[in-house]
Amino acid sequence: MKITSGIKHTVAMLDEHSSTLDAARLMTEKFIGSVVVTSHGQVVGILTERELMVQVVGRDRDPAKVKVGEIMYTDHSRIHPDANCEEALQHMQEHGRRHLLVFDGDRFVGLISLRDIVVLTLNEKDDLIAQLQRYIAAP
Numbered sequence: 001m002k003i004t005s006g007i008k009h010t011v012a013m014l015d016e017h018s019s020t021l022d023a024a025r026l027m028t029e030k031f032i033g034s035v036v037v038t039s040h041g042q043v044v045g046i047l048t049e050r051e052l053m054v055q056v057v058g059r060d061r062d063p064a065k066v067k068v069g070e071i072m073y074t075d076h077s078r079i080h081p082d083a084n085c086e087e088a089l090q091h092m093q094e095h096g097r098r099h100l101l102v103f104d105g106d107r108f109v110g111l112i113s114l115r116d117i118v119v120l121t122l123n124e125k126d127d128l129i130a131q132l133q134r135y136i137a138a139p
Helices: 020-030 049-057 085-095 114-137
Strands: 013-015 034-039 042-048 099-104 107-113
Touching: 013 020, 020 034, 020 049, 034 107, 042 049, 042 099, 085 099, 085 114, 107 114
Parallel strands: 013 034
Antiparallel strands: 034 042, 099 107
8 A cells, every 4th residue: 555645745844943942942832753854945844743852861961052943854764655554664674663664766655663653554454344244245
């Protein structure tokens, strides 16, 4: 199954010069686990709550002084919208990520998370079960 239907097209964004305190506040306000990072209007990376915990809180750094661009992840967290769930999961596993930026060439499309992929996969399994039940029940 392709990841297309699980892509979040409306995402929270912050400039790379924003503080990690701003990022934490935005994530808290929106109840989300990541923000897309921009520079001069272009997507350059992603910042997740894990980076905030490990790179800022866990190292006793001041979140008002640490910039998002200092701790964000960059290019290796990209995937194409035509990728399937298995490819996305493999990419996440290989790079230790739970979120992937979705790009069609140089055009930013959105974001997909491990949770989104799990939901897609479960829905696909539910559909298959329903089809099998109809087949078995057919005269």
